Amino acid sequence: MPASNTESLLSGALSKVKYRHPDQTRRDVLSALHHYRGLIPKQDKFIFNDGVQRDLINIYGTIPVPYKGQNYNIPISLWLLDTHPYHAPICYIKPTADMQIKVSKHVDHSGKIYLPYLHEWANPNSDLLGLIQICIVTFSEQPPVYSKPKDTPALPYPVQAGYGYPSNPSTGYQQGYPPPQYPQYNNNPPAYPMTGPGYPPTTTPGYPPYPPTSAGYPPHPTAGHYSQASTGSAVTTTTGTITQEHLKASILSAVEDKVKMQLREDVSAKHAETESLKQVGEELSGGQCRLSQMISKLKLETDELDTNIKILTEKEVEMSAIRNKLADNGEVDCDEAVTATAPVYKQLINAYAEEAATEDAIYFLGEALRRGVIDSEVFLKNVRNLSRKQFLLRATMQKCRQMAGLGP
Numbered sequence: 001m002p003a004s005n006t007e008s009l010l011s012g013a014l015s016k017v018k019y020r021h022p023d024q025t026r027r028d029v030l031s032a033l034h035h036y037r038g039l040i041p042k043q044d045k046f047i048f049n050d051g052v053q054r055d056l057i058n059i060y061g062t063i064p065v066p067y068k069g070q071n072y073n074i075p076i077s078l079w080l081l082d083t084h085p086y087h088a089p090i091c092y093i094k095p096t097a098d099m100q101i102k103v104s105k106h107v108d109h110s111g112k113i114y115l116p117y118l119h120e121w122a123n124p125n126s127d128l129l130g131l132i133q134i135c136i137v138t139f140s141e142q143p144p145v146y147s148k149p150k151d152t153p154a155l156p157y158p159v160q161a162g163y164g165y166p167s168n169p170s171t172g173y174q175q176g177y178p179p180p181q182y183p184q185y186n187n188n189p190p191a192y193p194m195t196g197p198g199y200p201p202t203t204t205p206g207y208p209p210y211p212p213t214s215a216g217y218p219p220h221p222t223a224g225h226y227s228q229a230s231t232g233s234a235v236t237t238t239t240g241t242i243t244q245e246h247l248k249a250s251i252l253s254a255v256e257d258k259v260k261m262q263l264r265e266d267v268s269a270k271h272a273e274t275e276s277l278k279q280v281g282e283e284l285s286g287g288q289c290r291l292s293q294m295i296s297k298l299k300l301e302t303d304e305l306d307t308n309i310k311i312l313t314e315k316e317v318e319m320s321a322i323r324n325k326l327a328d329n330g331e332v333d334c335d336e337a338v339t340a341t342a343p344v345y346k347q348l349i350n351a352y353a354e355e356a357a358t359e360d361a362i363y364f365l366g367e368a369l370r371r372g373v374i375d376s377e378v379f380l381k382n383v384r385n386l387s388r389k390q391f392l393l394r395a396t397m398q399k400c401r402q403m404a405g406l407g408p
Helices: 003-016 022-035 128-141 244-329 345-373 376-405
Strands: 039-047 054-067 072-078 089-091 098-102 145-148
Touching: 003 022, 003 054, 022 039, 022 128, 022 376, 039 072, 054 128, 072 244, 098 345, 128 244, 244 376, 345 376
Parallel strands: none
Antiparallel strands: 039 054, 054 072, 072 089, 098 145
16 A cells, blocks of 8 residues: 555544554554555454453554465454553454464464563564564464365354463463553453454454465465465565565564664663772772771871870879879978079069069059058059069060070
8 A cells, every 4th residue: 555545544543543642653553554565554443351442543454474485465453552652552363264263372263463572562662563573473484374175164253262361272272471461441450352352343344355465375284384376486476565585684674673772772781880880899999098098097096095195194193293292391382382494594483473563563552542541642652663663674574585585
């Protein structure tokens, strides 16, 4: 189908259905339909197992699956939930009247598709294009349908058995993957069709005729192999504009992109982990240096504290000895208690003591005058004499300090 028609169909379908992420859904669908022109989008109703009907986007048509040198058009139907692309779509095989489903670990008897890609669906690493390519690779190894024997009457389309894996071992289905998780609707249990059909009601239009291929569908597997419709030498067949080489290149490109993306993620994670470990190592090295400095500082302070304790103990012993000596000698003469090491120091001490006494005398004369003990004449006479003596004593102290080198 031309790209313009596909885009118009998709736009019309999206306008009728309320999707939470319409722009992302549109880009994802167009990307898949650009590579596989046998698929067509439409709006249709999907019936859940609780009877709830919801309008969803249905992508239906055929995908080219190579098998033993031939291409077979396998009909599929993809239902996109309204949370697409954050939840995996619901996928089915839609066999025609001359086809029958081949039950395997990837397809149950109702046609529902089970793949690890669906179970591990995670946006933005998962998309419809990758899903279709995985389906092609999986179905090329184990085709999901085979041709009915011509003498067998056509069977009605199988009723969907529900969401999950078939529990009846007689179906031949092998449980291989757990079902993907889908969102809940209207607070109902998160399950999909159990009793009701999982495909559109019979009132909806059917699928358009699928493009013909150069080979029919694989025959019944009891023959041991799938028959080839063409009888000449094996040639590469095409479906539409996509050749087998294009399909192979597309699959290889998709796988290569997935591997590169995974490698980039792994490298980025390892790089981030390495940088984190490097930063932790630098912090630990810095902490070790700080701890070494703190230990050295504590050791120095401990040594200094021990020295001070020793000095304090010696001084305490010395003070005890002096106290005992003073107690034995009785009363102490103040003049004899203070001695100087040199005559100039002794003269300085005596001058200082006399100057201080003169200062006190002048003070008490002022107090006596204030209280009226002496008159002003006596006060002035004594103050004049004491001031003259005080001046001489201060001059003597200054001279002694200069001689002793004590500064002014």
